[in-house]
Amino acid sequence: MFRRKGESPSPRPSPGSGPLPEGEGPNVHHFGQWSPLPLGEGVGGEGNLHFDAALALGAFTLDAAFEARAGETVVLVGPSGAGKSLCLSLIAGLLRPDRARIALGERVLCDTSGGVDLPPESRRVGLVFQEYALFPHLTVRENIAYGPRARRRSRKEVDENVKKWVERFGLKAWAGERVGRISGGQRQRVALARALASSPEALLLDEPFSALDVTTRAAVRGEVRAFLKEVGLPTVLVTHDPLDALVFGDRIIVLEDGRITQSGPKEELLMRPRSPFIAELAGLNLYRAEIAAGEGLKEARVGEVVFHVLAEGVSGPAYLAFAPSEVTLASERHPGSAQNVFEGRVKEMLPLPDRLRVLLDVGAGLSAEITREAAAALHLAPGQTLWATVKATAIHVYR
């Protein structure tokens, strides 16, 4: 194990920040034929990753700040071109920021005001590239050995380290193969093993599953999640796949056009989405509305469409959210007590496992989920006109 000057050779980090989280047995998921040894040497950053940086690239400006605690996986989500990968490049030191303070525990990696800018090779940040960027001229074993060798470990140390990672990731049978000859899922593991074998103190994953086919993706996702829990490093995972965000995010950060538009624990984000991206992730109808002043049932204007909502103490701009299952559809307007009844055209119908999702145009987009029986009774067809009903009590209003 090697340490920086002035650092005390403290044994295990304190409980809670350690590489083995309590209550989470490493046997929950299996990473090939891995052995559930404690990772011990080579892994075990004790510090949080702190990121605050700005960078202008032509018309695009990135300006974001966040923190990933030791053992925590922060998921950066957002549409492509939002600057997610840029954040990773800045943390790894592959790009120079206009302004930044990036620190890993006590160690300052980059501080533009203090004139600090460590080169990538001194940052000890493991980056798993999109599509992995494995060295094609090297074997699986040599790829994993690259980091320890670059850090001038002794031959014996390198061999032991590599052996450990090869076994852990179940790569023994392919260790002598060039990386061009192994499957996508195996490459994924090699990329992770390679990053971890260089003893990083933080881990960055750039779209780690985008290069995998759908079936492999589901399996690898589970493996990697269990594994990240175990290594206990502050981890930043970049993805545009909502499912990745749901599986991995202890905390989710939404990045749109270079800015953080929303961040927080997964549950909170899903309850109160503030961006179309998260609304889609949560499967909710989301609108930006203007709430009228007053008491009791209030008008909430979304463009041309007016909703009636119960919004105690909220007026002015706010968000409206409701689940598609709260919407009922009928072919005729029923007289009744419902406050929100809209006439709309069927734009699209998407079959779900046991239900049907119907996308309507009521002046704004609105999606409803109905049972197959209900759909059959309505003789649903695209272009058809329907009446959609939502109860005011089903609409969640927040700023």
Place this chain on the structure above:
Amino acid sequence: MRPHAPEGRREGLWKLWVASSGLLLFLAVPLLSLLTVLRPGAWLAQLRSETAMQALALTLQTTAVSTLLCVLLGLPVAYLLARAEFRGREIVDTLVDLPITIPPVVAGVALLLAFGRNGLLGRTLDLWGVQIAFTSVAVVMAQVFIACPFFVKTARAGFAAVDPRLESAAHTLGANRWRAFWTVMLPLARPSLVAGTALAWARALSEFGATMMFAGNVPGRTQTLPLAVMTAMETDLETAVAVSILALLLAVVALIAARTFARRWSVPGV
């Protein structure tokens, strides 16, 4: 991967052969006619002449040195052009291409004006007792001047073809620039580097005009194979042909070497 005709469209291929035959014959006939003049015995006898042996030895020595210099001096330039974004890049690019496009005789005159006795730098060198023009050093310099673009252009293409993220990956794993270059860039670009080296060597072997101007035609000191051919043509056709065949063989060896090594060292999937 080899180029191939689309499936099921091979029957029309003979037309393409007919169309290609003009150029192929035009290239092959003169080269073959070189081989028809001399019987192998007479060829070997001619090669034992002092002129031929001296020229061969000098050519191999000077081209070995000049090829090495092309590689050593060319590598940083190739890497710079492949990776760095800088102002005046176009100028550097043009400068490197120029020796290919200007007549070699002009290059010789230019070298003479720079390094000759009364040249720009030559005058200073002369004060220190160093004379370059009309020596074997001048032969090497003329070859480097003419041949280096072939290495730089090929090496640059090789470097540019390597995914920059591989270098970034090496950096994040703890390798500094120097180490990343040696362990990632160089091995991945190796087929191009070898091909470029062979091309530069082949060009140095055939260098004539600049050498003639800047180094002269002194047997044993500056008379390389091409110069020996020209001198021999004035008196003795058989010697000229014998040396020509030798030069042709060397060129063939260079090209085959380039192909073979490029193929052996290429990485599948790159």
